[in-house]
Amino acid sequence: MSADSFLKDNFKKTIRTFINVVPIIVGMLLLTSLVITVFQKQITAGLFGNGDFLDTLLGASAGSIAVGHPLASYLLGGEMLSGGVSLIAVTALLVSWVTVGIAQLPAETLMLGGRFAVYRNIISFIAAIAIAFLTIYTLQFLGLV
Amino acid sequence: MPNTSTKKNYGGWIFLALTLITYALLGLLKPQAATQAFNLFTHVIAQILPVLGLVFLLLLAANLLLEPKRIKRYLGRGSGLKGWSIALSGGVLSIGSIYPWYAMLSELQKKGMRTELIAAFLYSRAIKLPLLPLMIHYFGAVYTLVLCLYLIVFAIINGILVEKLTKQSR
Numbered sequence: 001m002s003a004d005s006f007l008k009d010n011f012k013k014t015i016r017t018f019i020n021v022v023p024i025i026v027g028m029l030l031l032t033s034l035v036i037t038v039f040q041k042q043i044t045a046g047l048f049g050n051g052d053f054l055d056t057l058l059g060a061s062a063g064s065i066a067v068g069h070p071l072a073s074y075l076l077g078g079e080m081l082s083g084g085v086s087l088i089a090v091t092a093l094l095v096s097w098v099t100v101g102i103a104q105l106p107a108e109t110l111m112l113g114g115r116f117a118v119y120r121n122i123i124s125f126i127a128a129i130a131i132a133f134l135t136i137y138t139l140q141f142l143g144l145v
Numbered sequence: 146m147p148n149t150s151t152k153k154n155y156g157g158w159i160f161l162a163l164t165l166i167t168y169a170l171l172g173l174l175k176p177q178a179a180t181q182a183f184n185l186f187t188h189v190i191a192q193i194l195p196v197l198g199l200v201f202l203l204l205l206a207a208n209l210l211l212e213p214k215r216i217k218r219y220l221g222r223g224s225g226l227k228g229w230s231i232a233l234s235g236g237v238l239s240i241g242s243i244y245p246w247y248a249m250l251s252e253l254q255k256k257g258m259r260t261e262l263i264a265a266f267l268y269s270r271a272i273k274l275p276l277l278p279l280m281i282h283y284f285g286a287v288y289t290l291v292l293c294l295y296l297i298v299f300a301i302i303n304g305i306l307v308e309k310l311t312k313q314s315r
Contacts, residue, residue: 010205010209011205013208017208018201021200023160024160025193025197026161026190027160029193030165030183030186031167033182033185033186034164034168034171036182037178037181037182037185038171038175038178038182070273070276071279074276074283074284075189075193075283077284078283079189081283087288091292094292095271095292098270098271098273099268099271107247111248112247112250112254112263113311115311116263116264116307119307119310119311120267120307123303124268124303127268127299127303131292131295134295135288135291138291138295139287139291142287144285144288
């Protein structure tokens with residue numbers, strides 16, 4: 001394959017990938033805007049706002065069961081922050097979204113083994129909470145939050 | 146990049162259509178809330194549009210430089226620090242849906258790839274290189290850097306723990 005056609009092929013492939021991602025981004029932005037607008041009070045004062053540990057646990061749980069492009073977690077997390085949810089809970093959501101996969105558990109079990117999948121997801125869930133605390137404490141130590 | 150991620154995928158479009166239907170329903174029931182939500186959407190999309198251009202360029206770079214076959218060649222039965230660094234960087238650089246990567250890792254597992262390296266590879270996928278500009282946009286550069294460093298450290302811890310626990314229960 002010539003360099004020219006290699007570049008062309010990959011450019012086309014990237015456009016196809018991007019086209020697949022665009023409706024997810026737009027849809028997720030629309031949905032988060034809607035959720036933030038309609039459920040603003042519940043998000044800031046209802047579900048969250050019960051102390052760092054419970055909020056982090058809730059964030060990590062939500063991220064673990066969430067299905068969707070990681071981009072969606074950034075958008076949701078950013079909007080949650082604007083809505084007054086703590087950075088520690090948002091961090092737990094971001095990390096568990098991409099490290100814990102309850103929805104993918106059957107596929108992971110089938111391909112990599114049950115014990116592997118279960119242990120990996122449990123450890124990843126605990127790690128998401130640990131990372132959330134460590135990240136925020138580090139930023140606090142650096143005087144950045 | 147796994148081929149499956151570039152196949153025609155209508156899931157995103159269906160999701161967008163369902164979201165628009167939800168907006169239409171909300172518009173009928175609570176027109177003010179629907180307008181407010183749409184205004185918030187236009188504000189956010191205007192902010193992230195320039196970042197999406199950068200995301201496209203990074204996706205192109207990943208497509209040009211990476212593919213599962215290439216990563217597979219270097220992961221093999223490798224061990225020691227080299228194995229760890231390949232697993233971690235492979236995970237960071239891997240993009241697209243998780244499922245083709247499960248398949249690739251399953252194949253490598255059968256060929257003797259260490260369990261800890263598989264777990265570390267999967268964990269380090271949490272760092273999404275093409276999406277970093279967007280993460281920086283939302284949460285800041287220092288936050289992103291600190292979080293990524295912890296993700297790398299925990300990818301190693303995760304790998305070691307998964308290996309120990311799966312060995313013990315065998």
